[in-house]
Amino acid sequence: MLIEFVLNFLFPPICVSCKKDMQNLYSKEEDKWICNLCKKRIIKFKKAQILKVRNIYYNKFVYIFEYKHIIRKLMLNYKFKARPYISNFFVEIILKDKNLCRNILNYDIIIPVPMSRQKLKKRGYNQTELVAKGISKELKIETENLLQKKENIKTQSSLLKTGRSRNIRNAFYIEKEKVEKVKNKRVILLDDIFTTGATARECSKKLKEAGAKDILVLVLAKD
Numbered sequence: 001m002l003i004e005f006v007l008n009f010l011f012p013p014i015c016v017s018c019k020k021d022m023q024n025l026y027s028k029e030e031d032k033w034i035c036n037l038c039k040k041r042i043i044k045f046k047k048a049q050i051l052k053v054r055n056i057y058y059n060k061f062v063y064i065f066e067y068k069h070i071i072r073k074l075m076l077n078y079k080f081k082a083r084p085y086i087s088n089f090f091v092e093i094i095l096k097d098k099n100l101c102r103n104i105l106n107y108d109i110i111i112p113v114p115m116s117r118q119k120l121k122k123r124g125y126n127q128t129e130l131v132a133k134g135i136s137k138e139l140k141i142e143t144e145n146l147l148q149k150k151e152n153i154k155t156q157s158s159l160l161k162t163g164r165s166r167n168i169r170n171a172f173y174i175e176k177e178k179v180e181k182v183k184n185k186r187v188i189l190l191d192d193i194f195t196t197g198a199t200a201r202e203c204s205k206k207l208k209e210a211g212a213k214d215i216l217v218l219v220l221a222k223d
């Protein structure tokens, strides 16, 4: 408590969007990252249209936001500022969209794009997995980490767009004993940011090879 007090004194919590001081605005620590006004503003940017795509591995695609302006700031906070509770914001937005929920319920399982063990240890949470769990809990749809990521794969965002496809090739795998869980399933592959699509393609490829029937790629933000 004391340390929290000192930290709040030195770095008072401010809204990630408008920089308003939030120290005395909300009582719960996890509400002190964005003010209600900015939250309402952001919700207006929601897209969430189900798009049919011609991709050999997945056939539907939906993104909740475009990765720009405040959404970009928000994602950076979510991923790099030790703020796992931002997952609740995305879950809430998804659950409020009835059309999107109806579509989600056509699937059997949500599989989040994994992080390497090394990176997970460093960050302490997988932002994609937290959103998957939130949706799973409310909509009673299964979720499981059936994909794994190999160690020592360079971060996609650290590379130029042209090198990303090569970097991510064969970076993911499904453990032998888990293949059965994917077979004949309608799968939602959940990722945080979609840039070149290389990660979604590569993960879907592995899911298809394991026998997934139908894949919807759901991303929080599209660059």
Ligand SMILES: [Zn+2]
Residues within 6 Å of the ligand: 015, 016, 017, 018, 019, 020, 034, 035, 036, 037, 038, 039
């Ligand atoms: Zn604000």
